[in-house]
Amino acid sequence: MQMMIKELQDTTEFLQARGFENPEIGIILGTGLGKLIDEIEVISEVSYNHIPGFPTATVEFHRGKLIFGKLDDKKVVVMQGRFHIYEGYSLWDVTFPVRVMKRLGIKKLLISNAAGSLNPKFKKGEIMLIDDHINLQGGSPLAFRGVEQLGTRFTDMSAPYDQQSGRIMQEIAKENGFPLHKGVYVAVVGPQLETRAEYRFLRTIGADAVGMSTVPEVIVANHLKIPIAAVSVLTDEGNPDDLKPVDIQDIIETAGKAEPQMITLFRELIKRIELKPAE
Ligand code: HPA
Numbered sequence: 001m002q003m004m005i006k007e008l009q010d011t012t013e014f015l016q017a018r019g020f021e022n023p024e025i026g027i028i029l030g031t032g033l034g035k036l037i038d039e040i041e042v043i044s045e046v047s048y049n050h051i052p053g054f055p056t057a058t059v060e061f062h063r064g065k066l067i068f069g070k071l072d073d074k075k076v077v078v079m080q081g082r083f084h085i086y087e088g089y090s091l092w093d094v095t096f097p098v099r100v101m102k103r104l105g106i107k108k109l110l111i112s113n114a115a116g117s118l119n120p121k122f123k124k125g126e127i128m129l130i131d132d133h134i135n136l137q138g139g140s141p142l143a144f145r146g147v148e149q150l151g152t153r154f155t156d157m158s159a160p161y162d163q164q165s166g167r168i169m170q171e172i173a174k175e176n177g178f179p180l181h182k183g184v185y186v187a188v189v190g191p192q193l194e195t196r197a198e199y200r201f202l203r204t205i206g207a208d209a210v211g212m213s214t215v216p217e218v219i220v221a222n223h224l225k226i227p228i229a230a231v232s233v234l235t236d237e238g239n240p241d242d243l244k245p246v247d248i249q250d251i252i253e254t255a256g257k258a259e260p261q262m263i264t265l266f267r268e269l270i271k272r273i274e275l276k277p278a279e
Pocket of ligand 1: 114115116117193194210211212235236238251
């Protein structure tokens, strides 16, 4: 445990020495939101594979980097690319950056991802605000010896997503004339997509969208008492009665088409949120 704490501290100090000073908001950019980076006045950036303690970058991730800068006068730390369980990382690895961002000082965490729609009313290309989740990844990022030294073990999950940020995002969507659904995100391990029987099952248990990320980070953010706002771009429709073979290119293209709306949501939210001092 002491080693884990030291690792977190070393990584935090490394980043502080590179100018990551007092970020107020943390942002994890998933598929379909990369262009938000262009709007940031960058102060410092470091590739993941140059950050001590960060999970060893896979080939796929050689482009991942952590960016510190200003967006509409708020100081932000942005993860361009995230770590997934399906790449072979542990739940500790996947959530390590959230613990570091907390130590750097963030008071809010914004998350985006790409997900498959399960709700027949939620169409491909539309956006869903995550209101609640189901963890089907078969593990918890809090299940390790000594967790209580980093926060309470039996973390409350009765309201895992920040209601105020959700309301603000709904206002933003309304003002800008695009639909913003609200629903339940279920996290699976992946990387394979779902079978028809799995899509049917996931609908039955009350999920509106399915993806392979986000939930571990949200659990850890709750552990650390960081309020979270999370949105999914719905890149395909998991209709068990008419399932087409998955086309990853199409998924990426769809995410790209929703990108301007995602950027509007995040930029405006950042402008409008009021930050309370961290606990
Ligand atoms: N299932 C799981 N993850 C996904 C999907 C899906 O249909 N679409 C995008 N990410």
